[in-house]
Amino acid sequence: MKTQLGMPAFPEAAGRSTRDLRLRANLRHATGLIRERRAAAVAELADWERLRAAAAAVKDRTLRHLDHYLLRLEERVTAAGGTVHWAADAEEANRIVTGLVRATGEREVVKVKSMATQEIGLNEALARAGIRAYETDLAELIVQLADDTPSHLLVPAVHRNRGEIRDIFRERMGHWGRPAPKGLGDRPAELAEAARLHLREKFLRAKVAVSGANFMVAETGTLVVVESEGNGRMCLTLPETLISVVGIEKTVPTWQDLEIYLQLLPRSSTAERMNPYTSLWTGTTEGDGPRHFHLVLLDNGRTDTLADQVGRQALRCIRCSACLNVCPVYERAGGHAYGSPYPGPIGAILTPQLRGLASPLEESLPFASTLCGACYEVCPVAIDIPEVLLHLRARVAEGGEATLRGTRTVIRPARRHTLERTVMDAAAWALDRPGVLRRGQRLAARTRRLHPRRLPGPGRAWTESRELPEVPPESFRDWWARTRGGGR
Amino acid sequence: MRVALFVTCVNDTLRPRTGRATVAVLERLGVTVDFPMGQSCCGQPFLSTGYRGRTGPLVRRYLEAFGGYQHIVTPSASCAAMVREQFPRLAGETAAGVASRTFELTEFLVDVLGVTDVGAYFPYPVAYHPTCHGLRVLGLGNRPRRLLECVKGLELRELAGAEECCGFGGTFSVKNPAVSAAMGADKARAVTAAGASAVCAVDNSCLLHIGGTLARQGSAVRPVHLAEILASTEGEVW
Incomplete structure (x- = not known):
């Protein structure tokens, strides 16, 4: 996350990635494949729409009473032998985790793939404290070895093809531990074996693991990690100390509620009927698994988001990435253009809320969509992403009220939008005066032979790739008035 | 049957032939078409660019122009969606009636008139x-x-x-x-x-x-x- 600060606004970053033909091909291939598979997996369930409605309702109810459920969760985790820590923001969470690792005397940790720890930049914070964090999810390993950043929630290295991955393994594995086998090729089985050998060494040595969680069940204090490789389970079971950093919105009240999400998540994310490795643990158990368990409950903008009546639905997200896979803008722009660990449509509504409209990047994200609605259609928890985008666009363009670090704050209209605002005001004025509109149409019609084919200034954005529409000699209303005598 | 045509600002200004074609199809099917001259833009460009506050006068203008009609027909799915989905959110109860009486052309033909063959010929x-x-x-x-x-x-x-x-x-x-x-x-x-x-x-x-x-x-x-x-x-x- 640290490495992504100071990112350019979305249009510039996306403009660069649309010209990267290899990236475009990798993404088109990967998202196209998963899109079709997801649709088939979802079509198998006759009650999908009802599951989806239940999932949204349970999350909404839980979020409405989050204070209650979080306290119950803390009580149950503590009773089961765990320790709960509360972190208001990224800095506090990083400080807590760093302190916990230091207290063990260890200088390295193994990590389960986790969005929350990317959001807070934990690896970088640990590195500053002299602690090495090893990513063990295969794709996160690829990203870490290449000194890259993830570009997808679920498939962080989706922007890489296997030739690139082979090169990264060959060149970089040796710097982090066991080098890649000699003569490594690019067949998936060979690449997986190289990663297995490289990681096994770390699993067997590690004394501390850091994870996130997909869900936390309040009634028993149980945490749930859903993954496909089994590497996560290695981290969750082998080390002596386990530290889990989890966003407060991951809470579900009961096991019965959990059942809904365990049906929705695998079909939406990997198009699987059932998830391959589902690890659940409750505190600590004598003689089985880590002896010390710490849960760091992370706010980092979530309570602020919860205060927004329209925007709060983004907190229902279960990070399945169906919205990324179906998004035509994500497919062309790539994940890095979103300047956050949360790319794609969900990132476009989550990042500006968690961080606030902190820079031109966050201000540009709500506009990184055609409002085509494909994301809403596939979302398993029915987040109306287009509606939240419209809501956030209004906050950027017109300003308004928002909650920032617990305080109601007046947001001023974005400075960048001054020219646009003037144009919009003029257009709104003319459109509300049909006489003015009509005179404008006639002027455009009379001068139609003089219209240039390419426009300067902001209009260039249109004529760069498209012809301008030809203005007709007579508007519809003039035709109607001429042939039907003015109408009503 | 009498309907009001909401031609939309894009069609009015840049593609009037689409408006004329809509009139031709409806009249061929025996529908009387009115064109309320007070109509303008539905406000979608403002809403989708973040200028929610600028949509007010345009929403009110639409409600005034079309309030008296049982059926409002428009040759634009996007503008019909704006009226049907967003007007009730922007203007509340007062907009709900007119919004629900606004039909995109193919909805009107298939659902209201119950027609799929409109007697057209297009050999391409x-x-x-x-x-x-x-x-x-x-x-x-x-x-x-x-x-x-x-x-x-x-x-x-x-x-x-x-x-x-x-x-x-x-x-x-x-x-x-x-x-x-x-x-x-x-x-x-x-x-x-x-x-x-x-x-x-x-x-x-x-x-x-x-x-x-x-x-x-x-x-x-x-x-x-x-x-x-x-x-x-x-x-x-x-």
Whole structure:
């Protein structure tokens, strides 16, 4: 996350990635494949729409009473032998985790793939404290070895093809531990074996693991990690100390509620009927698994988001990435253009809320969509992403009220939008005066032979790739008035 | 039956022939068409660019112009979606009635009039692009296709990736020109590959983008609004 600060606004970053033909091909291939598979997996369930409605309702109810459920969760985790820590923001969470690792005397940790720890930049914070964090999810390993950043929630290295991955393994594995086998090729089985050998060494040595969680069940204090490789389970079971950093919105009240999400998540994310490795643990158990368990409950903008009546639905997200896979803008722009660990449509509504409209990047994200609605259609928890985008666009363009670090704050209209605002005001004025509109149409019609084919200034954005529409000699209303005598 | 035509500002200014075609189809089916002169824009460009506050006068203008009609018909799925989905959110109860009486053209033909064969003749291969707001907000389903399948002489060509957005997105096309152009180029390529001589949709704003991209690529495929195809007869080809 640290490495992504100071990112350019979305249009510039996306403009660069649309010209990267290899990236475009990798993404088109990967998202196209998963899109079709997801649709088939979802079509198998006759009650999908009802599951989806239940999932949204349970999350909404839980979020409405989050204070209650979080306290119950803390009580149950503590009773089961765990320790709960509360972190208001990224800095506090990083400080807590760093302190916990230091207290063990260890200088390295193994990590389960986790969005929350990317959001807070934990690896970088640990590195500053002299602690090495090893990513063990295969794709996160690829990203870490290449000194890259993830570009997808679920498939962080989706922007890489296997030739690139082979090169990264060959060149970089040796710097982090066991080098890649000699003569490594690019067949998936060979690449997986190289990663297995490289990681096994770390699993067997590690004394501390850091994870996130997909869900936390309040009634028993149980945490749930859903993954496909089994590497996560290695981290969750082998080390002596386990530290889990989890966003407060991951809470579900009961096991019965959990059942809904365990049906929705695998079909939406990997198009699987059932998830391959589902690890659940409750505190600590004598003689089985880590002896010390710490849960760091992370706010980092979530309570602020919860205060927004329209925007709060983004907190229902279960990070399945169906919205990324179906998004035509994500497919062309790539994940890095979103300047956050949360790319794609969900990132476009989550990042500006968690961080606030902190820079031109966050201000540009709500506009990184055609409002085509494909994301809403596939979302398993029915987040109306287009509606939240419209809501956030209004906050950027017109300003308004928002909650920032617990305080109601007046947001001023974005400075960048001054020219646009003037144009919009003029257009709104003319459109509300049909006489003015009509005179404008006639002027455009009379001068139609003089219209240039390419426009300067902001209009260039249109004529760069498209012809301008030809203005007709007579508007519809003039035709109607001429042939039907003015109408009503 | 008497209906009010909401022609939309884009059609009024840039594609009046679509408005004339809509009138022709409706009158051929025995419908009396009124055109309330007080009408203007539905306000969508303002809402989708973040200027929610500027939509007020335009929403009120729409409610005044069309409040007295039982059926309001528009040849734009996007504008119909704005009225039906957003007006009640913007103006509350007062807008709900008029919003629910606003129909996109194919909805009106198939659901209200119960017609799929409108007596049209259009002897060309056509690719149909289902526009996003028609497909996913209004849920037009197969209504446009059913109408097209009844057009004499028309050969419907399959469009690869038909349900994917063309990349127009209103001001998205100028705020994110690179991505918009990349999406438009992919859509235009799919249209050309379909081997059609016309690409048809129920939204001229999307067609301006797709057509403008096709023209820049030097393609001979014409963008044609569905209403113009339905208005075509053996006596008068649009």
